[in-house]
Amino acid sequence: MRRIQLITLDCALVVAEEGSFLGASRRVGIHHSALSRRIRDLEHSLGTTLFERHASGVRPTPAGMRLLHDLRRVLADLDGTLAFAKSARSGKTGGLLADLDTSEHAIEFLHAVAEFIRSRPDVALSFMKAKRTAGRLS
Numbered sequence: 001m002r003r004i005q006l007i008t009l010d011c012a013l014v015v016a017e018e019g020s021f022l023g024a025s026r027r028v029g030i031h032h033s034a035l036s037r038r039i040r041d042l043e044h045s046l047g048t049t050l051f052e053r054h055a056s057g058v059r060p061t062p063a064g065m066r067l068l069h070d071l072r073r074v075l076a077d078l079d080g081t082l083a084f085a086k087s088a089r090s091g092k093t094g095g096l097l098a099d100l101d102t103s104e105h106a107i108e109f110l111h112a113v114a115e116f117i118r119s120r121p122d123v124a125l126s127f128m129k130a131k132r133t134a135g136r137l138s
Contacts, residue, residue: 004045008041009071010028011038012042012050012067013068015051016051016060019057020057020058039051048064050068
């Protein structure tokens with residue numbers, strides 16, 4: 001697969017949010033025909049149609065909805081990583097240690113962790129298995 005520029009992926013998100021190439025082009029500051037070509041090239045690279053085009057605008061196809069959903073997560077992760085790298089450079093990092101018994105509410109815990117990560121990109125989380133001896137963590 002040929003390389004896809006990050007700006008193109010960001011443009012796809014803006015097109016979906018705006019519901020039109022014209023609205024998206026105003027928001028990202030490029031001509032709507034250039035934006036449309038960029039999205040068409042992305043669709044060609046992926047081998048699938050991401051947007052249904054109508055006279056009143058555009059709507060993501062099922063494949064487009066899946067890609068955009070995953071893309072939002074990936075770009076949020078990237079933003080968090082970049083924010084962490086920036087804060088690490090300035091020495092403003094912190095940490096959190098939590099003991100987790102996976103048999104109790106693991107899904108709720110993971111959702112809480114995911115929300116925490118999204119809200120605090122300046123904090124690095126590390127998970128490790130703790131050794132248990134006679135009911136104590138060591």
